[in-house]
Amino acid sequence: MELKITCIPGDGIGPEIVAEAKKVLDKAGEVYGFTPVYTDILMGGTSIDACGVPLTDEAIETARSAQAVLMGSIGGDTTKSPWYKLPPNLRPEAGLLKIRKALNLFANLRPAYLYKELADACPLRKEISDKGFDIMIMRELTGGLYFGERKTVEENGVRKAIDTLVYNENEIRRIAIKGFEIARKRKKKVTSVDKANVLDSSRLWRAVVEEVAKDYPDVTLEHMLVDNCAMQLVKDPAQFDVILTENMFGDILSDEASMVTGSIGMLSSASLNDTKFGLYEPSHGSAPDIAGLGIANPIATILSAAMMLRYSFDLDQAAGAIEAAVQQVLKDGYRTVDIYSEGCQKVGCVQMGDLIAERIQ
Numbered sequence: 001m002e003l004k005i006t007c008i009p010g011d012g013i014g015p016e017i018v019a020e021a022k023k024v025l026d027k028a029g030e031v032y033g034f035t036p037v038y039t040d041i042l043m044g045g046t047s048i049d050a051c052g053v054p055l056t057d058e059a060i061e062t063a064r065s066a067q068a069v070l071m072g073s074i075g076g077d078t079t080k081s082p083w084y085k086l087p088p089n090l091r092p093e094a095g096l097l098k099i100r101k102a103l104n105l106f107a108n109l110r111p112a113y114l115y116k117e118l119a120d121a122c123p124l125r126k127e128i129s130d131k132g133f134d135i136m137i138m139r140e141l142t143g144g145l146y147f148g149e150r151k152t153v154e155e156n157g158v159r160k161a162i163d164t165l166v167y168n169e170n171e172i173r174r175i176a177i178k179g180f181e182i183a184r185k186r187k188k189k190v191t192s193v194d195k196a197n198v199l200d201s202s203r204l205w206r207a208v209v210e211e212v213a214k215d216y217p218d219v220t221l222e223h224m225l226v227d228n229c230a231m232q233l234v235k236d237p238a239q240f241d242v243i244l245t246e247n248m249f250g251d252i253l254s255d256e257a258s259m260v261t262g263s264i265g266m267l268s269s270a271s272l273n274d275t276k277f278g279l280y281e282p283s284h285g286s287a288p289d290i291a292g293l294g295i296a297n298p299i300a301t302i303l304s305a306a307m308m309l310r311y312s313f314d315l316d317q318a319a320g321a322i323e324a325a326v327q328q329v330l331k332d333g334y335r336t337v338d339i340y341s342e343g344c345q346k347v348g349c350v351q352m353g354d355l356i357a358e359r360i361q
């Protein structure tokens with residue numbers, strides 16, 4: 001079976017970490033009987049340098065014709081790079097917004113998983129981190145407060161700013177369906193997070209999620225207010241499986257959840273549309289400060305590739321094998337510099353990719 005994958009190596013450490021993810025995917029393909037076929041496109045700073053824009057229409061069409069997109073990261077040093085002297089719509093990040101919009105990627109998935117081997121990096125108290133956690137935050141990405149009408153006016157000499165938070169039931173239903181489907185591949189629990197004690201949009205959110213839940217009797221649904229969820233994430237993160245929430249709440253909660261893992265180089269992410277198509281990328285940026293030094297941690301990108309196998313190709317076993325190989329490498333004591341602790345063996349980006357690929361069974 002061939003897997004048609006568009007790759008966006010991008011800027012900074014992007015090309016280094018994508019190369020390692022491809023290596024690991026190729027090895028998983030040998031073991032599990034599939035062949036990834038990659039087509040690279042330019043996006044971000046590299047595209048600005050080559051084509052004058054952060055993403056060309058041809059590149060979008062190439063991405064659209066694939067089954068999934070695997071991305072490194074884009075952007076440069078925002079204080080020094082000439083890319084940031086350009087108008088906002090021509091800067092590297094505009095490419096990312098454009099591709100998300102063009103491919104209708106409305107569901108953002110960010111796992112927060114605590115590896116036992118990296119528990120020292122977790123800022124929570126030991127009795128909490130000892131229980132471990134494995135959370136999937138599903139955030140609505142194209143609606144809500146960030147996309148509603150906004151304006152700033154002056155009334156009687158007083159400035160006033162207005163943002164509007166709008167969701168229709170279809171936008172809520174499609175992300176809720178994604179949330180329940182993903183929970184079915186995990187521990188079968190959805191915590192839907194809202195502010196239904198105050199906001200109408202949250203009351204509609206809760207009602208529609210309840211309706212969708214009827215089609216998933218095997219998945220447990222609970223509702224939680226966003227302020228309580230923010231507290232529970234640091235008090236008892238082990239209680240969560242899938243957290244399903246709207247755009248702004250998800251923006252804040254996903255950052256909180258990822259920070260309690262303590263290791264930015266380990267965090268993968270996915271953005272999905274209503275087919276099996278998805279864009280998979282690490283949660284971190286292009287780390288221009290370490291680009292070209294060969295020391296970047298490729299694990300977040302490798303875990304993003306595992307998510308791609310699971311959610312775009314339903315290759316759950318191969319995805320699990322990559323995740324197990326990452327766990328084994330950590331258990332064997334190998335660390336890139338960002339997750340290094342005393343007594344471990346320090347390795348570079350390429351070596352980390354090799355070690356993970358070797359352990360895929």
Ligand code: NAD
Nearest residue numbers: 073074075076077265284285286287288289290296297338
């Ligand atoms: P960053 O995540 O790139 O780096 C923050 C710190 O973490 C740096 O010290 C970096 O060296 C380190 N780091 C990040 N990833 C690492 C890895 N895999 N291995 C080892 N160390 C790692 O954030 P930043 O410095 O704020 O942003 C740099 C650029 O990345 C900016 O242009 C920003 O806009 C862009 N960015 C892009 C994306 C994306 O492509 N989706 C996301 C976030 C930031």
